[in-house]
Amino acid sequence: MPDLKSTERFSDRVADYVRYRPTYPTAMLDWLRDAQGVTPDWRVADVGAGTGISSKMFLDVGHSVTAVEPNAAMREAAVTWLGSHPRFHAVDGRADATSLDDGSVDLVSVAQAFHWFDPASAHKEFHRILRKGGLAAIYWNSRRLVGTPFLVGYEALLQTYGTDYTSVAERYADEPHMRQWFGAGWRGRGEFEHCQLLDFDALHGRLMSSSYAPKEDHPNHARMIEALRKLFDSCQSEGKISFDYDTRVYVGEIS
Template sequence: MSAPADSTQRFSSRVADYVRYRPDYPPALLDWLHGQIGVPAATPVADIGAGTGISTLMFLDAGHPVVAVEPNAAMRQAAERWLAHDHPQLSFAAGTAEATTLDDASIGLISVAQAFHWFDTEAVRPEWRRILRPGGMALVYWNSRLLDVSPFLSAYEQLLQDYGTDYNAVAERYQDDATMRAWFGDGLRGMVQLPNTQHLDFDGLRGRLLSSSYAPQAGHPRHAPMLEALRALFDAHAVDGRVAFEYRTRAFIGTLD
Protein backbone atom coordinates (compact mmCIF):
# COMPACT_ATOMS: atom_id res chain seq x y z
CA MET A 1 0.00 0.00 0.00
CA SER A 2 1.75 3.17 -1.15
CA ALA A 3 1.01 6.68 0.09
CA PRO A 4 -0.21 9.47 -2.20
CA ALA A 5 2.56 11.80 -3.37
CA ASP A 6 1.31 14.72 -1.28
CA SER A 7 0.70 12.79 1.94
CA THR A 8 3.45 14.63 3.84
CA GLN A 9 1.64 17.93 3.22
CA ARG A 10 -1.96 16.94 3.91
CA PHE A 11 -1.96 18.48 7.40
CA SER A 12 -0.01 21.71 6.77
CA SER A 13 -3.14 23.87 7.04
CA ARG A 14 -4.51 21.92 10.04
CA VAL A 15 -1.60 22.18 12.47
CA ALA A 16 -3.31 24.34 15.13
CA ASP A 17 -6.32 22.02 15.34
CA TYR A 18 -4.06 18.98 15.30
CA VAL A 19 -2.02 20.25 18.25
CA ARG A 20 -5.06 21.12 20.36
CA TYR A 21 -7.63 18.46 19.55
CA ARG A 22 -6.06 15.19 18.42
CA PRO A 23 -6.21 12.46 21.09
CA ASP A 24 -3.15 11.25 22.91
CA TYR A 25 -2.52 7.62 23.87
CA PRO A 26 -3.47 5.77 27.06
CA PRO A 27 -0.81 5.35 29.78
CA ALA A 28 -1.46 1.60 29.59
CA LEU A 29 0.34 1.56 26.22
CA LEU A 30 3.74 2.30 27.78
CA ASP A 31 2.93 0.11 30.78
CA TRP A 32 2.56 -2.75 28.29
CA LEU A 33 5.69 -1.74 26.37
CA HIS A 34 7.90 -1.50 29.47
CA GLY A 35 6.29 -4.36 31.38
CA GLN A 36 5.07 -7.22 29.23
CA ILE A 37 7.30 -6.45 26.23
CA GLY A 38 10.30 -5.53 28.40
CA VAL A 39 11.61 -2.44 26.59
CA PRO A 40 13.77 -0.38 29.01
CA ALA A 41 12.73 3.24 29.57
CA ALA A 42 16.22 4.43 28.59
CA THR A 43 15.91 2.98 25.07
CA PRO A 44 16.52 5.63 22.36
CA VAL A 45 13.38 6.14 20.29
CA ALA A 46 12.89 7.37 16.74
CA ASP A 47 9.33 8.71 16.56
CA ILE A 48 8.74 8.53 12.83
CA GLY A 49 5.96 10.69 11.42
CA ALA A 50 6.01 12.51 14.74
CA GLY A 51 3.72 15.29 13.54
CA THR A 52 3.11 17.89 16.22
CA GLY A 53 4.65 15.73 18.94
CA ILE A 54 1.71 14.00 20.62
CA SER A 55 3.38 10.59 20.58
CA THR A 56 6.82 12.15 21.10
CA LEU A 57 5.77 13.66 24.43
CA MET A 58 4.51 10.29 25.65
CA PHE A 59 7.99 8.79 25.27
CA LEU A 60 9.78 11.83 26.66
CA ASP A 61 7.61 11.78 29.78
CA ALA A 62 8.51 8.12 30.26
CA GLY A 63 12.24 8.92 30.20
CA HIS A 64 13.22 7.95 26.67
CA PRO A 65 15.61 10.03 24.58
CA VAL A 66 13.71 10.74 21.36
CA VAL A 67 14.48 11.95 17.87
CA ALA A 68 11.27 13.17 16.21
CA VAL A 69 11.35 12.48 12.48
CA GLU A 70 8.82 14.61 10.59
CA PRO A 71 8.95 15.84 6.96
CA ASN A 72 6.18 18.43 7.26
CA ALA A 73 7.87 21.66 8.30
CA ALA A 74 4.77 23.25 9.84
CA MET A 75 4.09 20.23 12.03
CA ARG A 76 7.74 19.79 12.99
CA GLN A 77 8.03 23.46 13.97
CA ALA A 78 4.88 23.17 16.08
CA ALA A 79 6.45 20.24 17.93
CA GLU A 80 9.66 22.21 18.47
CA ARG A 81 7.76 25.19 19.92
CA TRP A 82 5.80 22.90 22.21
CA LEU A 83 8.47 20.49 23.40
CA ALA A 84 12.06 21.51 22.70
CA HIS A 85 12.56 23.98 25.55
CA ASP A 86 11.63 21.57 28.34
CA HIS A 87 13.11 18.36 26.92
CA PRO A 88 16.88 18.40 26.31
CA GLN A 89 16.75 14.68 25.42
CA LEU A 90 14.71 15.56 22.30
CA SER A 91 16.10 16.20 18.83
CA PHE A 92 14.47 16.62 15.43
CA ALA A 93 15.08 15.31 11.92
CA ALA A 94 13.42 16.55 8.74
CA GLY A 95 13.34 13.06 7.28
CA THR A 96 10.67 10.79 5.89
CA ALA A 97 9.70 7.28 6.93
CA GLU A 98 11.61 5.90 3.94
CA ALA A 99 14.66 8.18 4.38
CA THR A 100 14.96 9.17 8.03
CA THR A 101 18.50 10.71 7.81
CA LEU A 102 19.39 8.87 11.07
CA ASP A 103 22.66 6.99 11.62
CA ASP A 104 23.04 3.25 11.17
CA ALA A 105 22.20 1.17 14.26
CA SER A 106 21.45 4.29 16.31
CA ILE A 107 17.92 3.48 17.53
CA GLY A 108 16.57 0.90 19.96
CA LEU A 109 12.86 1.44 19.28
CA ILE A 110 11.01 2.86 16.30
CA SER A 111 7.70 4.47 17.26
CA VAL A 112 5.13 5.00 14.53
CA ALA A 113 1.71 6.25 15.54
CA GLN A 114 -1.16 7.59 13.48
CA ALA A 115 1.01 8.29 10.41
CA PHE A 116 1.70 4.64 9.57
CA HIS A 117 -1.17 4.33 7.10
CA TRP A 118 0.38 7.06 4.92
CA PHE A 119 3.69 5.23 4.48
CA ASP A 120 4.87 2.91 1.76
CA THR A 121 4.97 0.02 4.21
CA GLU A 122 7.36 -2.07 2.11
CA ALA A 123 9.79 0.75 1.31
CA VAL A 124 10.21 1.59 5.00
CA ARG A 125 11.46 -1.85 6.01
CA PRO A 126 15.09 -1.61 4.78
CA GLU A 127 15.42 1.91 6.15
CA TRP A 128 14.08 0.93 9.56
CA ARG A 129 16.30 -2.15 9.68
CA ARG A 130 19.25 0.11 8.89
CA ILE A 131 18.68 2.51 11.81
CA LEU A 132 17.73 -0.14 14.39
CA ARG A 133 20.32 -1.66 16.70
CA PRO A 134 20.56 -5.45 16.82
CA GLY A 135 17.45 -6.67 18.63
CA GLY A 136 15.70 -3.31 18.21
CA MET A 137 11.99 -3.28 17.50
CA ALA A 138 9.30 -1.24 15.77
CA LEU A 139 6.14 -0.24 17.64
CA VAL A 140 3.22 0.63 15.36
CA TYR A 141 0.06 1.97 16.99
CA TRP A 142 -2.90 4.22 16.36
CA ASN A 143 -6.26 5.26 17.72
CA SER A 144 -9.14 3.56 15.91
CA ARG A 145 -12.37 5.51 16.38
CA LEU A 146 -15.25 3.23 17.34
CA LEU A 147 -17.94 3.72 14.72
CA ASP A 148 -21.15 2.51 16.28
CA VAL A 149 -20.83 1.97 20.04
CA SER A 150 -23.05 4.98 20.79
CA PRO A 151 -25.74 6.98 18.97
CA PHE A 152 -23.34 9.94 18.89
CA LEU A 153 -20.53 8.00 17.20
CA SER A 154 -22.93 6.46 14.69
CA ALA A 155 -24.20 9.93 13.80
CA TYR A 156 -20.65 11.29 13.58
CA GLU A 157 -19.70 8.51 11.17
CA GLN A 158 -22.68 9.42 8.99
CA LEU A 159 -21.61 13.08 9.04
CA LEU A 160 -18.20 12.09 7.69
CA GLN A 161 -19.83 10.03 4.96
CA ASP A 162 -22.06 12.97 4.03
CA TYR A 163 -19.51 15.79 4.07
CA GLY A 164 -15.98 14.36 3.94
CA THR A 165 -13.91 14.93 0.83
CA ASP A 166 -12.01 11.63 0.54
CA TYR A 167 -13.07 10.08 3.84
CA ASN A 168 -13.63 6.54 2.58
CA ALA A 169 -10.30 6.46 0.75
CA VAL A 170 -8.45 7.55 3.91
CA ALA A 171 -10.38 5.18 6.19
CA GLU A 172 -9.57 2.25 3.92
CA ARG A 173 -5.83 2.87 4.32
CA TYR A 174 -5.80 1.72 7.95
CA GLN A 175 -4.44 -1.80 8.31
CA ASP A 176 -6.37 -4.58 10.01
CA ASP A 177 -4.86 -7.04 12.48
CA ALA A 178 -4.22 -9.72 9.86
CA THR A 179 -2.34 -7.24 7.68
CA MET A 180 -0.16 -6.15 10.59
CA ARG A 181 0.58 -9.73 11.62
CA ALA A 182 1.65 -10.44 8.05
CA TRP A 183 3.76 -7.27 7.90
CA PHE A 184 5.75 -8.25 10.99
CA GLY A 185 5.73 -11.94 10.12
CA ASP A 186 7.85 -14.08 12.44
CA GLY A 187 9.19 -10.90 14.04
CA LEU A 188 5.89 -10.05 15.76
CA ARG A 189 6.43 -9.92 19.53
CA GLY A 190 3.08 -8.65 20.74
CA MET A 191 -0.19 -6.91 19.98
CA VAL A 192 -2.74 -5.23 22.21
CA GLN A 193 -5.94 -3.19 22.11
CA LEU A 194 -6.58 -0.58 24.81
CA PRO A 195 -9.56 1.70 25.48
CA ASN A 196 -9.06 5.44 24.99
CA THR A 197 -11.64 8.24 25.27
CA GLN A 198 -11.75 11.99 24.64
CA HIS A 199 -14.47 14.05 26.33
CA LEU A 200 -15.07 17.06 24.08
CA ASP A 201 -17.09 20.25 24.33
CA PHE A 202 -18.33 21.72 21.05
CA ASP A 203 -15.12 23.66 20.34
CA GLY A 204 -13.16 20.47 20.95
CA LEU A 205 -15.41 18.44 18.68
CA ARG A 206 -15.18 21.08 15.94
CA GLY A 207 -11.39 21.18 16.23
CA ARG A 208 -11.16 17.38 16.24
CA LEU A 209 -13.16 17.24 13.03
CA LEU A 210 -11.19 20.00 11.32
CA SER A 211 -7.88 18.34 12.22
CA SER A 212 -8.84 15.47 9.88
CA SER A 213 -7.41 15.63 6.38
CA TYR A 214 -10.75 14.70 4.79
CA ALA A 215 -12.76 17.49 6.49
CA PRO A 216 -13.52 20.31 3.99
CA GLN A 217 -11.96 23.59 5.03
CA ALA A 218 -13.26 27.17 4.88
CA GLY A 219 -14.11 28.11 1.31
CA HIS A 220 -15.18 24.59 0.35
CA PRO A 221 -18.92 24.37 -0.43
CA ARG A 222 -19.39 21.57 2.15
CA HIS A 223 -17.59 23.39 4.99
CA ALA A 224 -20.42 25.53 6.39
CA PRO A 225 -23.12 22.85 6.00
CA MET A 226 -20.82 20.35 7.71
CA LEU A 227 -20.36 22.62 10.72
CA GLU A 228 -24.11 23.26 10.92
CA ALA A 229 -24.68 19.50 10.94
CA LEU A 230 -21.97 19.08 13.58
CA ARG A 231 -23.65 21.66 15.82
CA ALA A 232 -26.97 19.83 15.52
CA LEU A 233 -25.26 16.50 16.23
CA PHE A 234 -23.58 17.89 19.33
CA ASP A 235 -26.77 19.48 20.65
CA ALA A 236 -28.62 16.18 20.21
CA HIS A 237 -26.07 14.02 22.03
CA ALA A 238 -24.07 16.12 24.51
CA VAL A 239 -24.36 15.26 28.20
CA ASP A 240 -23.34 18.04 30.58
CA GLY A 241 -21.86 19.93 27.65
CA ARG A 242 -19.63 17.14 26.34
CA VAL A 243 -19.62 14.14 24.03
CA ALA A 244 -17.50 11.01 24.40
CA PHE A 245 -15.18 10.29 21.48
CA GLU A 246 -14.27 6.63 22.01
CA TYR A 247 -11.33 4.78 20.49
CA ARG A 248 -9.41 1.55 20.71
CA THR A 249 -5.67 2.11 20.69
CA ARG A 250 -4.28 -0.76 18.62
CA ALA A 251 -0.57 -1.55 18.98
CA PHE A 252 1.80 -4.02 17.32
CA ILE A 253 5.48 -4.55 18.11
CA GLY A 254 8.21 -6.70 16.69
CA THR A 255 11.60 -6.99 15.06
CA LEU A 256 12.14 -6.44 11.34
CA ASP A 257 14.63 -9.23 10.66
Protein backbone atom coordinates in the same frame (compact mmCIF):
# COMPACT_ATOMS: atom_id res chain seq x y z
CA MET B 1 -5.59 5.04 -5.42
CA PRO B 2 -5.27 8.80 -6.01
CA ASP B 3 -2.26 10.77 -4.80
CA LEU B 4 -3.19 11.55 -1.20
CA LYS B 5 -0.18 13.88 -0.67
CA SER B 6 0.63 12.29 2.68
CA THR B 7 3.52 14.62 3.51
CA GLU B 8 1.55 17.79 2.72
CA ARG B 9 -2.12 17.26 3.50
CA PHE B 10 -1.99 18.35 7.16
CA SER B 11 0.00 21.55 6.60
CA ASP B 12 -3.06 23.79 6.99
CA ARG B 13 -4.40 21.79 9.98
CA VAL B 14 -1.50 22.18 12.38
CA ALA B 15 -3.11 24.45 14.99
CA ASP B 16 -6.18 22.22 15.32
CA TYR B 17 -4.03 19.10 15.27
CA VAL B 18 -1.91 20.36 18.17
CA ARG B 19 -4.92 21.35 20.28
CA TYR B 20 -7.48 18.68 19.57
CA ARG B 21 -5.92 15.40 18.47
CA PRO B 22 -5.95 12.73 21.18
CA THR B 23 -2.98 11.45 23.12
CA TYR B 24 -2.47 7.71 23.63
CA PRO B 25 -3.44 5.65 26.69
CA THR B 26 -0.85 5.23 29.42
CA ALA B 27 -1.85 1.55 29.51
CA MET B 28 -0.10 1.14 26.16
CA LEU B 29 3.19 2.39 27.62
CA ASP B 30 2.74 0.05 30.59
CA TRP B 31 2.24 -2.84 28.15
CA LEU B 32 5.35 -1.92 26.15
CA ARG B 33 7.32 -1.92 29.39
CA ASP B 34 5.85 -5.00 31.06
CA ALA B 35 5.17 -7.25 28.07
CA GLN B 36 7.86 -6.10 25.63
CA GLY B 37 10.72 -5.02 27.90
CA VAL B 38 10.87 -1.40 26.71
CA THR B 39 12.66 0.62 29.41
CA PRO B 40 13.24 4.40 29.71
CA ASP B 41 16.87 4.09 28.58
CA TRP B 42 15.74 2.94 25.12
CA ARG B 43 16.38 5.53 22.40
CA VAL B 44 13.20 6.21 20.40
CA ALA B 45 12.87 7.23 16.76
CA ASP B 46 9.32 8.58 16.43
CA VAL B 47 8.75 8.25 12.68
CA GLY B 48 5.94 10.36 11.26
CA ALA B 49 5.96 12.27 14.54
CA GLY B 50 3.67 15.04 13.34
CA THR B 51 3.26 17.77 15.94
CA GLY B 52 4.91 15.71 18.68
CA ILE B 53 1.99 14.10 20.52
CA SER B 54 3.60 10.66 20.54
CA SER B 55 7.08 12.08 21.10
CA LYS B 56 5.95 13.83 24.27
CA MET B 57 4.43 10.59 25.53
CA PHE B 58 7.84 8.90 25.40
CA LEU B 59 9.68 11.94 26.76
CA ASP B 60 7.35 11.96 29.76
CA VAL B 61 8.46 8.47 30.82
CA GLY B 62 12.18 9.12 30.39
CA HIS B 63 13.13 8.25 26.81
CA SER B 64 15.38 10.20 24.48
CA VAL B 65 13.35 10.87 21.34
CA THR B 66 14.23 11.81 17.78
CA ALA B 67 11.14 12.98 15.94
CA VAL B 68 11.30 12.19 12.22
CA GLU B 69 8.76 14.27 10.27
CA PRO B 70 8.76 15.42 6.61
CA ASN B 71 5.99 18.01 6.92
CA ALA B 72 7.72 21.28 7.78
CA ALA B 73 4.72 22.93 9.45
CA MET B 74 4.06 19.94 11.70
CA ARG B 75 7.74 19.48 12.52
CA GLU B 76 8.06 23.16 13.44
CA ALA B 77 5.05 22.80 15.75
CA ALA B 78 6.75 19.87 17.48
CA VAL B 79 9.95 21.87 17.90
CA THR B 80 8.03 24.87 19.28
CA TRP B 81 6.34 22.60 21.81
CA LEU B 82 9.18 20.25 22.75
CA GLY B 83 12.37 21.81 21.43
CA SER B 84 13.58 22.99 24.83
CA HIS B 85 13.50 19.45 26.21
CA PRO B 86 17.07 18.12 26.57
CA ARG B 87 16.10 14.64 25.35
CA PHE B 88 14.22 15.79 22.25
CA HIS B 89 15.55 16.26 18.74
CA ALA B 90 13.69 16.65 15.43
CA VAL B 91 14.86 15.88 11.90
CA ASP B 92 13.45 16.33 8.42
CA GLY B 93 13.04 12.74 7.29
CA ARG B 94 10.67 10.13 5.94
CA ALA B 95 9.89 6.52 6.80
CA ASP B 96 12.04 5.38 3.89
CA ALA B 97 14.84 7.91 4.53
CA THR B 98 15.02 8.92 8.18
CA SER B 99 18.58 10.34 8.01
CA LEU B 100 19.41 8.44 11.23
CA ASP B 101 22.56 6.35 11.67
CA ASP B 102 22.69 2.58 11.32
CA GLY B 103 21.71 0.80 14.54
CA SER B 104 21.23 4.09 16.35
CA VAL B 105 17.86 3.50 18.02
CA ASP B 106 16.28 0.88 20.28
CA LEU B 107 12.62 1.51 19.45
CA VAL B 108 10.92 2.80 16.32
CA SER B 109 7.59 4.39 17.22
CA VAL B 110 5.00 4.95 14.51
CA ALA B 111 1.85 6.65 15.78
CA GLN B 112 -1.11 7.18 13.46
CA ALA B 113 1.17 7.29 10.42
CA PHE B 114 2.01 3.80 9.13
CA HIS B 115 -0.85 3.82 6.61
CA TRP B 116 0.89 6.69 4.78
CA PHE B 117 4.14 4.71 4.36
CA ASP B 118 5.33 2.34 1.66
CA PRO B 119 5.52 -0.83 3.80
CA ALA B 120 8.51 -2.43 2.05
CA SER B 121 10.64 0.73 2.08
CA ALA B 122 9.78 1.45 5.72
CA HIS B 123 10.68 -2.12 6.70
CA LYS B 124 14.09 -1.79 5.09
CA GLU B 125 14.78 1.58 6.72
CA PHE B 126 13.60 0.50 10.19
CA HIS B 127 15.84 -2.57 9.96
CA ARG B 128 18.77 -0.28 9.17
CA ILE B 129 18.31 2.19 12.04
CA LEU B 130 17.37 -0.32 14.77
CA ARG B 131 20.07 -1.96 16.84
CA LYS B 132 20.04 -5.75 17.00
CA GLY B 133 17.17 -6.79 19.29
CA GLY B 134 15.43 -3.43 18.99
CA LEU B 135 11.71 -3.21 18.34
CA ALA B 136 9.21 -1.34 16.23
CA ALA B 137 5.84 -0.34 17.73
CA ILE B 138 3.14 0.54 15.19
CA TYR B 139 -0.04 1.96 16.74
CA TRP B 140 -3.24 3.83 16.04
CA ASN B 141 -6.14 5.44 17.81
CA SER B 142 -8.93 3.89 15.76
CA ARG B 143 -12.15 5.89 16.09
CA ARG B 144 -15.15 3.72 16.91
CA LEU B 145 -17.80 3.92 14.22
CA VAL B 146 -20.68 2.44 16.23
CA GLY B 147 -21.70 1.97 19.84
CA THR B 148 -23.37 5.29 20.65
CA PRO B 149 -25.71 7.62 18.72
CA PHE B 150 -22.91 10.18 18.56
CA LEU B 151 -20.40 7.76 17.00
CA VAL B 152 -22.92 6.63 14.38
CA GLY B 153 -23.93 10.20 13.62
CA TYR B 154 -20.34 11.42 13.35
CA GLU B 155 -19.47 8.70 10.84
CA ALA B 156 -22.55 9.63 8.78
CA LEU B 157 -21.47 13.29 8.88
CA LEU B 158 -18.03 12.42 7.50
CA GLN B 159 -19.51 10.22 4.80
CA THR B 160 -21.76 13.10 3.76
CA TYR B 161 -19.38 16.06 3.92
CA GLY B 162 -15.80 14.72 3.88
CA THR B 163 -13.90 15.77 0.79
CA ASP B 164 -11.95 12.52 0.23
CA TYR B 165 -13.01 10.68 3.36
CA THR B 166 -13.64 7.33 1.68
CA SER B 167 -10.09 7.34 0.29
CA VAL B 168 -8.33 7.81 3.63
CA ALA B 169 -10.76 6.65 6.33
CA GLU B 170 -9.65 3.80 8.58
CA ARG B 171 -6.91 2.59 6.26
CA TYR B 172 -5.15 1.09 9.27
CA ALA B 173 -3.65 -2.37 8.87
CA ASP B 174 -5.17 -5.27 10.78
CA GLU B 175 -3.33 -8.00 12.69
CA PRO B 176 -2.87 -10.40 9.74
CA HIS B 177 -1.26 -7.63 7.67
CA MET B 178 0.98 -6.54 10.53
CA ARG B 179 2.02 -10.14 11.26
CA GLN B 180 2.97 -10.46 7.62
CA TRP B 181 4.90 -7.18 7.70
CA PHE B 182 6.88 -8.15 10.81
CA GLY B 183 7.38 -11.73 9.63
CA ALA B 184 9.56 -13.81 11.93
CA GLY B 185 10.12 -10.77 14.13
CA TRP B 186 6.49 -10.59 15.31
CA ARG B 187 6.28 -10.14 19.08
CA GLY B 188 2.68 -9.28 19.94
CA ARG B 189 -0.39 -7.08 19.86
CA GLY B 190 -2.12 -4.94 22.47
CA GLU B 191 -5.49 -3.19 22.49
CA PHE B 192 -6.68 -0.48 24.87
CA GLU B 193 -9.78 1.67 25.30
CA HIS B 194 -9.31 5.40 24.97
CA CYS B 195 -11.55 8.48 24.70
CA GLN B 196 -11.72 12.25 24.63
CA LEU B 197 -14.45 14.17 26.45
CA LEU B 198 -15.13 17.18 24.23
CA ASP B 199 -17.30 20.29 24.45
CA PHE B 200 -18.58 21.68 21.17
CA ASP B 201 -15.58 23.93 20.51
CA ALA B 202 -13.20 21.03 21.05
CA LEU B 203 -15.32 18.74 18.88
CA HIS B 204 -15.26 21.39 16.15
CA GLY B 205 -11.47 21.56 16.43
CA ARG B 206 -11.16 17.77 16.41
CA LEU B 207 -13.19 17.62 13.20
CA MET B 208 -11.18 20.38 11.54
CA SER B 209 -7.90 18.65 12.39
CA SER B 210 -8.91 15.95 9.90
CA SER B 211 -7.51 16.46 6.42
CA TYR B 212 -10.78 15.47 4.76
CA ALA B 213 -12.93 18.06 6.61
CA PRO B 214 -13.80 20.89 4.18
CA LYS B 215 -12.30 24.24 5.14
CA GLU B 216 -14.24 27.52 5.50
CA ASP B 217 -13.93 28.39 1.82
CA HIS B 218 -15.52 25.10 0.74
CA PRO B 219 -19.26 25.07 -0.11
CA ASN B 220 -19.87 22.12 2.24
CA HIS B 221 -18.20 23.68 5.28
CA ALA B 222 -21.16 25.63 6.68
CA ARG B 223 -23.54 22.73 6.19
CA MET B 224 -21.10 20.37 7.88
CA ILE B 225 -20.72 22.59 10.95
CA GLU B 226 -24.51 23.02 11.18
CA ALA B 227 -24.88 19.22 11.13
CA LEU B 228 -22.14 18.90 13.75
CA ARG B 229 -23.95 21.35 16.02
CA LYS B 230 -27.20 19.42 15.72
CA LEU B 231 -25.42 16.14 16.40
CA PHE B 232 -23.66 17.52 19.46
CA ASP B 233 -26.84 19.05 20.89
CA SER B 234 -28.74 15.80 20.51
CA CYS B 235 -26.02 13.63 22.08
CA GLN B 236 -24.26 15.79 24.68
CA SER B 237 -24.39 15.10 28.39
CA GLU B 238 -23.46 17.94 30.74
CA GLY B 239 -22.06 19.85 27.78
CA LYS B 240 -19.72 17.16 26.45
CA ILE B 241 -19.65 14.10 24.23
CA SER B 242 -17.38 11.06 24.43
CA PHE B 243 -15.21 10.60 21.35
CA ASP B 244 -14.26 6.93 21.67
CA TYR B 245 -11.31 4.99 20.29
CA ASP B 246 -9.71 1.59 20.35
CA THR B 247 -5.93 1.98 20.52
CA ARG B 248 -4.15 -0.92 18.82
CA VAL B 249 -0.40 -1.51 18.93
CA TYR B 250 1.66 -4.07 17.00
CA VAL B 251 5.21 -4.83 18.08
CA GLY B 252 8.12 -6.81 16.70
CA GLU B 253 11.71 -6.94 15.60
CA ILE B 254 12.57 -6.02 12.02
CA SER B 255 14.62 -8.83 10.54
